[in-house]
Amino acid sequence: MVDMVVYRDEGESVRHSHNLYTMVVPHWHLYATYPPFAAMLFTWTTLVPLPVLRAVVTCANLALLGALAGLSFRLVGWPGRRTRPLAVALSVLLGVWLEPVYTTLRYGQINLLIACLVLADLNRPDRARSKGLLIGIATGLKLTPGVFGIYLLLTGRPRAALVSFAGFAGTVLCGWVTLPHSSWNFWTGYLYDSKRVGATWIVDDQSLHGALARLLHERDPGLSWALAAGLTAVVGLAVAARTARDCRLPRAEAWGWSARL
Numbered sequence: 001m002v003d004m005v006v007y008r009d010e011g012e013s014v015r016h017s018h019n020l021y022t023m024v025v026p027h028w029h030l031y032a033t034y035p036p037f038a039a040m041l042f043t044w045t046t047l048v049p050l051p052v053l054r055a056v057v058t059c060a061n062l063a064l065l066g067a068l069a070g071l072s073f074r075l076v077g078w079p080g081r082r083t084r085p086l087a088v089a090l091s092v093l094l095g096v097w098l099e100p101v102y103t104t105l106r107y108g109q110i111n112l113l114i115a116c117l118v119l120a121d122l123n124r125p126d127r128a129r130s131k132g133l134l135i136g137i138a139t140g141l142k143l144t145p146g147v148f149g150i151y152l153l154l155t156g157r158p159r160a161a162l163v164s165f166a167g168f169a170g171t172v173l174c175g176w177v178t179l180p181h182s183s184w185n186f187w188t189g190y191l192y193d194s195k196r197v198g199a200t201w202i203v204d205d206q207s208l209h210g211a212l213a214r215l216l217h218e219r220d221p222g223l224s225w226a227l228a229a230g231l232t233a234v235v236g237l238a239v240a241a242r243t244a245r246d247c248r249l250p251r252a253e254a255w256g257w258s259a260r261l
Helices: 003-017 036-047 050-078 084-095 099-109 111-123 133-142 144-154 157-179 180-188 208-215 223-244 252-260
Strands: none
Touching: 003 036, 003 050, 003 099, 036 133, 036 157, 036 180, 050 084, 050 111, 050 223, 050 252, 099 111, 111 133, 111 144, 133 144, 133 157, 144 157, 144 223, 157 180, 208 223, 223 252
């Protein structure tokens, strides 16, 4: 559960007012890579002994896996309410064998939490005033969910998109107020340093950046990865938005969510 240990050390850095992004986790030589807001939320992990924390995080991730299944069933409207609890239980039992879930459990990651925040927001009615807020908070934790704010905008829900952007801005502001020095370092420098999350060319890097590095046999593929990523983002958002707005397609939101993933 090495990622959980990193989160815990980030929480320690916040508690003791240390520089968050010069922190190095011994043995694995890993750095903090998430925004300051995430580190603020990790402070509670420092109050729990590591063996207990491992059990708590594992149980929480299993509960989140069940919540993710329930939210997914709600979005697609299947199965019926009477059989849905059984379907959720089976999803947890079988879902732990999926590689992304297994990896999340093994490393103690927060991916299931982020997925639940985004999916819970998409399940809310468009008329809800705070729709988009959970996506904004999820973006404050790991940045990547911010694409769903753009998705809301492209699918004709500007208010929800603005709420998501405002929610994200609120997390950034919290970080600046609480950790001004670390926030400055992150938003002006460390955010753009991909080497902090590991070597680009190793198989662990499943991004387009890493894939191109391996295909081209280069440690750094230069601007080619940025062009590929930009094209993928544009095409992916276009397909997701068009799918979600297709009135002829049953459960269009679920298809749009899947296309965006």
